[in-house]
């Protein structure tokens with residue numbers, strides 16, 4: 001449970017961090033909240049020679065709420081998102097998801113940027129970012145890139161992020177005519193989503209005109225249930241409509257299996273979480 005020796009550095013700016021990352025090559029690792037990286041180091045699943053602590057970088061801080069979008073700095077902690085009054089007003093889905101992550105200790109240190117970069121298959125933020133159609137902004141030696149969440153998650157702990165890039169912020173379109181909900185089945189030990197489902201329904205003239213459905217925990221990486229999304233227009237919460245959406249959402253998905261949940265149980269949990277999220281989204285409290 002003791003990590004191998006490493007050098008710890010704390011850059012004062014984003015450009016300094018980028019230079020240190022480039023200089024450190026494969027042996028350097030960024031650390032934000034450390035709540036995924038440090039456990040891996042303690043288990044010797046990761047052994048970086050240099051840790052670059054970016055948690056306090058000014059360029060990665062802040063929650064900005066605009067008329068058309070919400071911008072969240074990568075080093076924003078889950079707790080900051082959970083307790084942000086203005087955000088709770090503008091997009092209550094985000095604080096409610098933050099509050100479901102693990103426990104207060106993890107929420108006080110863990111960050112949204114770290115969670116997205118780590119791409120744990122059971123993390124909550126990936127489903128939220130997919131359902132909200134967020135964009136992940138990253139910076140590297142060749143400049144900035146904006147990566148749609150839809151193409152950010154590539155596989156088990158694998159993203160579109162390059163080794164020499166840093167997640168700087170996420171941009172989330174803010175629509176007034178939308179309703180969102182998130183339901184997860186918590187792992188009883190860690191709180192991670194055995195399966196979690198985020199639903200965002202778009203409305204025009206009081207009629208559901210479409211939306212997005214994103215699932216985490218079920219497969220190697222969070223995914224959008226595109227076939228179900230295509231059938232969302234006109235959704236009014238009728239049980240037969242709901243069951244059809246659920247069938248469409250998990251058809252063709254490849255469930256993970258572990259000691260806690262085998263493939264069938266995981267899919268069953270996913271179906272139940274989607275059913276509950278659809279009911280929540282269609283009838284907001």
Ligand SMILES: Cc1cc2nc3c(=O)[nH]c(=O)nc-3n(C[C@H](O)[C@H](O)[C@H](O)COP(=O)(O)OP(=O)(O)OC[C@H]3O[C@@H](n4cnc5c(N)ncnc54)[C@H](O)[C@@H]3O)c2cc1C
Nearest residue numbers: 032033034035036037102110111114117123124167191192
């Ligand atoms: C007991 C426990 C329970 C947990 N339960 C949950 C849960 O219920 N739901 C959930 O979603 N998560 C859960 N987590 C994970 C937690 O949310 C982590 O905080 C999060 O996954 C990683 O964020 P971090 O800031 O700690 O990242 P770190 O651990 O610092 O880094 C993780 C990885 O991301 C990279 N990285 C970090 N920041 C950046 C950046 N800005 N740009 C590029 N790369 C970066 C690092 O190099 C590293 O590879 C749990 C963790 C623990 C220890």
